[in-house]
Amino acid sequence: MNVVVRHAGVLVTCAGDWRPRAGAAAHDLGIVTDGAVVMERGRIVWVGRDTDVPAGLPDSPEVDAARRLVTPGLVDCHTHALFAGSRAGEFAMRVCGSTYEEIMAQGGGISASARMLREAPDADILEQTAGRLWRMLRFGTTTCEIKSGYGLSTEQEVRSLRLIQQLRSRVPIRVVPTFLGAHAIPPEWRYDREGFVRQVTEEMIPQVAREELARFCDVFCEHGAFSVEESRRILETARAHGMDLKIHADELASSGGTRLGAELGVCSADHLLCATRGDLEALRDSGAIAVMLPGTCLGLAKTRYAPGRLMAEIGLPVAVASDLNPGNCYCENLPLMVTLACLYGGLSLEQALVGVTINAAHALRLGDEVGSLEPGKRGDLVIWECDDYRDIAYHFGVQLASIVIAGGVVAAP
Numbered sequence: 001m002n003v004v005v006r007h008a009g010v011l012v013t014c015a016g017d018w019r020p021r022a023g024a025a026a027h028d029l030g031i032v033t034d035g036a037v038v039m040e041r042g043r044i045v046w047v048g049r050d051t052d053v054p055a056g057l058p059d060s061p062e063v064d065a066a067r068r069l070v071t072p073g074l075v076d077c078h079t080h081a082l083f084a085g086s087r088a089g090e091f092a093m094r095v096c097g098s099t100y101e102e103i104m105a106q107g108g109g110i111s112a113s114a115r116m117l118r119e120a121p122d123a124d125i126l127e128q129t130a131g132r133l134w135r136m137l138r139f140g141t142t143t144c145e146i147k148s149g150y151g152l153s154t155e156q157e158v159r160s161l162r163l164i165q166q167l168r169s170r171v172p173i174r175v176v177p178t179f180l181g182a183h184a185i186p187p188e189w190r191y192d193r194e195g196f197v198r199q200v201t202e203e204m205i206p207q208v209a210r211e212e213l214a215r216f217c218d219v220f221c222e223h224g225a226f227s228v229e230e231s232r233r234i235l236e237t238a239r240a241h242g243m244d245l246k247i248h249a250d251e252l253a254s255s256g257g258t259r260l261g262a263e264l265g266v267c268s269a270d271h272l273l274c275a276t277r278g279d280l281e282a283l284r285d286s287g288a289i290a291v292m293l294p295g296t297c298l299g300l301a302k303t304r305y306a307p308g309r310l311m312a313e314i315g316l317p318v319a320v321a322s323d324l325n326p327g328n329c330y331c332e333n334l335p336l337m338v339t340l341a342c343l344y345g346g347l348s349l350e351q352a353l354v355g356v357t358i359n360a361a362h363a364l365r366l367g368d369e370v371g372s373l374e375p376g377k378r379g380d381l382v383i384w385e386c387d388d389y390r391d392i393a394y395h396f397g398v399q400l401a402s403i404v405i406a407g408g409v410v411a412a413p
């Protein structure tokens, strides 16, 4: 069946080279005025000016964009959306001035999420997570990555990844699973780090690969989490098992994670608040995407954000994601991240929009599949309640996505 979106006042296609966008290409939104998009069996088959829509399309329901803004469906390339329960109590403690150490001493942090995940039935986790994915979809996200990482044991990590797969039949978002077994050292392994790293490399990764549960392997490389050497072992093992790589790098301190990512040829390096110019140049030369997660800085009331302007200046392709997680960034609103990446990260509006569309698609190795409106790609697009793409950043925090089409089907409202 065909579906035709007509009369897009401003149609942002992000069309162009099917490569990550940097430099001048990251400013080019490929705008068509008074545009139209024709989709067939879930795929885009034609994009152009409305007056040129091919005649005689059989069986073609039309969606009238009524001269509003239309963009590609947004891609959220970094989330921890699968979790159980709430850590609102920790948030309240932080608001009252408690330190992370005090919160940990009271049983908070990642191990609190691990406890709640272990105790929750599958049905509850699926229902809570599906609710979050629906909220993401209503904000315009049609593809999202979801990491495991609240399992902290082989059994619970494998269970998490199986649940992530099951979400695909519940919500019309395209879900990309990432294995993050190395998210934190579990309390019971505190005095045997080596034992836990071996559990990740010898048990978890082989099983995840055998069951094809994740496309990517990620690791939290940071002081207090996993060292550069531990991260290297984990990522090299994952690569030997056929997984693509990601890394949480240089978020809290400059600790060598970005350099490691560049050396190992990761698909993306994420956070990067404390990465130096030299680190970022190495990342650029390796062909990786830099992922900014400004919502986490907001959630932690930080004044320091990732150096987006520097990344853009040196020609490093930049993506922007939500980092949706129960600890420090419980937010499904990807357009809000566009605002933050502009105001605090120094990206231009165009760079930030490219960062949640085509560059985010490349950060998931889906640059030939989603992220732009071009023939051959999935029929994912958003009709917005405005007629100016700048409003996505300017009019922040509100529900501006009006109609969301995923796989050629109206998915929301």
Ligand SMILES: [Zn+2]
Residues within 6 Å of the ligand: 078, 079, 080, 248, 323
């Ligand atoms: Zn993260």
